[in-house]
Amino acid sequence: MVNTKNILETINMIQQENLDIRTITMGISLYDCVSEDEDRLCQKIYDKITTSAEHLVKTGCDIEKKYGIPIVNKRVSVTPVSLVGGAISPDGYIKVARTLDRAAKTLGINFIGGFSALVQKGMTKGAENMISIIPEALAETDFVCSSVNVASTKAGINMDAIKIMGSTIKRAAYLTKDKDSIGCAKLVVFANVPEDNPFMAGAFHGVGESENVINVGVSGPGVVSSAIQRAGDCNLSELADVIKKTAFKITRVGQLVASEAAERLGVPFGIVDLSLAPTPAIGDSVAHILENMGLESCGAHGTTATLAMLNDAVKKGGVMASSHVGGLSGAFIPVSEDAGMIDAVERGALTLEKLEAMTAVCSVGLDMIAIPGDVDESVICGIIADEIAIGVVNTKTTAVRVIPAYGKTVGDSINFGGLLGRAPIMEINRYSPAKFINRGGRIPAPIHSLKN
């Protein structure tokens, strides 16, 4: 018989410590939808998505029941739309966004990713047209998520694209000003974007992927946090072991669910993403893990080292538990989606600069950070350029999802509700990088010898 202690441990993880599968994301290729005619393109996209993912939600719910573990989100990612749309007009791209939204509503999923462009080296006409209407597309739709990759370690940093993204983010904030600038919560600017990431808002179905694929994102900050608490006053080597063992168990559930979903849907299994993804719920916070590891508050000096250790141990434990690991795989540190991060910002312990340093050693980047709405575009470009440079030089993924909340300033906060949570507006350094940004062009790819 299965050991009683193990049964109780699993049940406790699910019921008390918020263990869940964060998302089952089906990647769908849209290459075969290409058409010169915008309406025909939209029809083909709608048909392809609603046919391929017809049983996604039901399958997710069935697996949820079989194993008794919540599968919080069922989502779809598609081939970057700018690659499929080609040179259709900006209006055509808006139609595509509406089509994606309609397909998401038909399927009953809560996000669809792939309103995306890859412009790390240069911008095609299609990418230009698509990026030009991202704010309108995000304002008009509910579930469409957009991402733009502006840099890679091999190509360098496309500063022209960063300049455009600065104004795109400001406009997205303005167009969704009635909803706390929620448009910006659905838009990510990347460096070294992974092509198999199941998490939103940055998910898309990469160019080297098969026709369809199932990727799964696990979660479990609460489980890790509790395990660390139980470990008591052990030293860091022992603590790393505790984290590894816990990450192993969490990831095994992800692998089990991913294999089962792939088999039931008749779609290849892609990857398990090992990320520790927090939610605003109490007891589901990455910041609280860091505090349980020994910090008075997240953001204190020592936070970067603590996070580096946590992130590494999660990966080491998770890698052995899954046959294929990919996506973002690391600890997420969004502000609005993490109760502990929100508290740390509100008590003045966590600043934007510290968050930037933390992103050098963990997954993703400056995520879900609210800044004053009147901040200059060039400052947003500067924030993006700094974060992207960290990713490019360190050969890792970094990203920026900031929300210049229209009409709000330091002392105010924004509240999206649900998984997106709430965020206090953070103070930022307003000295201008405008001259640097306006130079345009590309920052050359970094050298990868002579490391220091």
Added chain:
Amino acid sequence: MKAVITVTGRDSVGIIAKVATECSLYKANIIDISQSVLSEYFAMIMLVDIHELTIDFSDFSDKLTALGKGCGLDVHVMHEDIFNSMHNI
């Protein structure tokens, strides 16, 4: 194929009987039961063979959860694979 049924809640007469009846109704064969009562709090773990289950696993799970709700108990049904994969290498 086996499933683990866990039942928790306030103790009362006939909890095991109710769960066992529901299991027999759908041909889930009880293999093992461990149960304890701690200051009126009832906790039971039941291992059942579901090879010959006459309904869908998810329907079976729904039936037992509904049964639990009817008598103020928390009932969960989970396929044994989740425990095996989490706790065995």
